[in-house]
Amino acid sequence: MTRAKVELGRHLFYDRRLSADQTMSCASCHHQDKAFADGLAVSTGVTGQKSTRSSMSLANVAYLPVLTWSNPHLTSLEVQSLIPLFGENPVELGMAGREKEMFARLQGDPVYQRLFAQAFPQEAREGADALYTLSTVTRALASFQRSLISFDSPYDRYKYGGQKNALSASARRGEALFFGEKMECYHCHGGFNFTDNIRHSKLPLSERGFHNTGLYNRDGRGAYPADNPGIRELTGDPDDEGKFRTPSLRNVALTAPYMHDGSIATLEQVIREHYAAGGMAAKGPHGRSPMRSSFIAGFEVSEEEVADLTAFLQSLTDPSFIRNPRHGDPWRDRGPRGQPQ
Numbered sequence: 001m002t003r004a005k006v007e008l009g010r011h012l013f014y015d016r017r018l019s020a021d022q023t024m025s026c027a028s029c030h031h032q033d034k035a036f037a038d039g040l041a042v043s044t045g046v047t048g049q050k051s052t053r054s055s056m057s058l059a060n061v062a063y064l065p066v067l068t069w070s071n072p073h074l075t076s077l078e079v080q081s082l083i084p085l086f087g088e089n090p091v092e093l094g095m096a097g098r099e100k101e102m103f104a105r106l107q108g109d110p111v112y113q114r115l116f117a118q119a120f121p122q123e124a125r126e127g128a129d130a131l132y133t134l135s136t137v138t139r140a141l142a143s144f145q146r147s148l149i150s151f152d153s154p155y156d157r158y159k160y161g162g163q164k165n166a167l168s169a170s171a172r173r174g175e176a177l178f179f180g181e182k183m184e185c186y187h188c189h190g191g192f193n194f195t196d197n198i199r200h201s202k203l204p205l206s207e208r209g210f211h212n213t214g215l216y217n218r219d220g221r222g223a224y225p226a227d228n229p230g231i232r233e234l235t236g237d238p239d240d241e242g243k244f245r246t247p248s249l250r251n252v253a254l255t256a257p258y259m260h261d262g263s264i265a266t267l268e269q270v271i272r273e274h275y276a277a278g279g280m281a282a283k284g285p286h287g288r289s290p291m292r293s294s295f296i297a298g299f300e301v302s303e304e305e306v307a308d309l310t311a312f313l314q315s316l317t318d319p320s321f322i323r324n325p326r327h328g329d330p331w332r333d334r335g336p337r338g339q340p341q
Contacts, residue, residue: 001143004119007330009144011115012137014329017105018085019046020094026084026141027329029055029092033322035251036148041262045092052090052228054262056247057255059321062146065199065206069244069260070231072208077142082134103132150250150321151192158315167315174312177305183275184295185309194249194316212242214279214292215259228261241291251321253314267310276301 012018013026029043030036036058043055053069066072067080074080084092086099095102106112107128116131117124119140123131155175158166167175178185188196188209196209210231218241232240244260258264264274274280278298281289288298321327 001146002119004115005140005143006147007144008112008115008119009140009142009147010327011111011330012141013144014331018093018095018102020098021046024093026093029084030058032324032327032329033254035059035150035254035318035322037255039256041257043092045090046094047091049090051092053260054257057251058145058148059150059250059318060193060248061148063193063200064195064197064248065208066197066245070210070229071234072210072231073234077145078135078138081138081141099134106137107132148321148327150318152320153250153316153318155312155315156318168311170308170311171315172312174308174310174315177309178312182299183301183309184297185275187295188246188293189249194252195246197246197248209246210240210243211246211293211295212244212289212291213259213274214281214289214296215263215274216242217279217281217284217286217289217291230260239291242289249313250316251318253317254322267313268306271306271309272301275299 013030016022016025016028018025019028024046029038031038034057038055041054042051043053044050056069061067061077065075067074067077074083086093086096088096106116116136120131120136123133123136154166154171157163177183178189188211190196191198196207199206212230229241230243232238232243247255252258253267256266258267258270259274264270264280273283275296276299277283278288279292279296281287281292282298288296
C-alpha cells in the first residue's frame with residue numbers, strides 16, 4: 001500500500017464510470033455513513049437484478065481472512081473486486097465484456113492520468129497499456145478498502161483508552177452479558193474485530209468461522225433457498241448447509257438490517273426473536289433447526305437485558321470512521337467528471 005494507491009482507489013470506489021450505464025459505483029452498495037454497508041436487505045445491480053445477500057460492512061476488512069458471506073476461498077481483496085465489476089450471477093456493476101470501454105473512460109480523464117501515474121510509476125513508464133489494467137485498478141481498490149480502519153468507538157475509548165466514563169451504565173451491563181456464558185455472544189464475536197474471522201501479523205494461521213445460526217430450518221421456518229445454501233454451495237458438504245461467515249459487530253448499529261439476507265430489521269429483534277429463541281426457525285411448526293450451531297441454544301432474556309445488550313452494541317459505533325473525509329467521495333465537490341448526476 002501507498003498513499004497514492006489509496007487515493008486512486010478512493011476515486012475508483014466512488015466512480016460511477018465503473019458500471020455499465022454509469023449509474024452505480026462500489027459506493028452504491030457501501031455507504032460511508034452506514035459503515036460501508038447500504039441499509040438494504042439485499043442489493044440491486046445496474047440491470048435491476050437483486051442479489052441474495054446483504055452488503056457487508058467494509059470496516060477493518062484488511063483483517064478479514066475471508067471476504068464474503070459464503071465463499072471460504074475468496075481471500076484476496078484484489079480478486080474480490082472483480083466480482084462486483086464483472087460478475088453475472090447476480091449482475092452488479094455489469095462490466096463483463098466491457099473492459100476496454102472502462103479503461104477508455106478512465107484513461108481519458110486528466111484526474112486519473114495524474115492519479116494512475118502517481119500510484120504506479122513503473123507501469124506509467126511502460127505506457128498506457130501497462131498503466132490501465134485490471135491489476136492496477138483492483139490493487140488500488142484493495143488499497144483503499146484496507147485503509148478503512150475503525151477503532152475509535154466509545155467502547156474502544158473505554159476498554160483501551162482508559163476513559164471509564166465513555167460507556168453508560170447500561171452499556172457496561174450489556175458488556176457483561178455479551179461476554180458472559182448465558183448468551184454466548186463472544187464465542188463467535190470475540191477479539192478486537194468482534195468476529196471469529198481474523199488475521200494479523202501475530203497469528204501464525206488465520207482464524208475462520210462459518211456458522212448456521214438456526215435462521216431457517218428445512219422442516220420449520222422454510223428450507224434454505226436454493227440460491228442461498230451457505231458454504232455448502234462450494235464445499236458440497238451437507239453439514240455446511242446454512243453456514244455463513246460471522247460478520248464483525250463493529251459499527252453494527254449502522255448496518256441494519258441483519259443476517260446474510262437482511263431478514264431481521266433491528267438489533268432488538270436479533271437478540272429477542274432470533275438468538276434468545278435459539279434461532280428464528282424455532283417459530284416454525286417443527287421448532288429449532290437441528291443444523292444450528294451448538295452455541296445457539298437459546299436463553300431467557302428480560303426487556304432490561306435486551307436494552308443493555310443493545311446499548312453495548314451501539315457503543316461499538318465509531319463516529320470518526322463514518323465522518324472521516326479521507327474515506328469520503330472525492331468527486332462530490334469536483335463536478336460530475338463524466339459521471340451522471
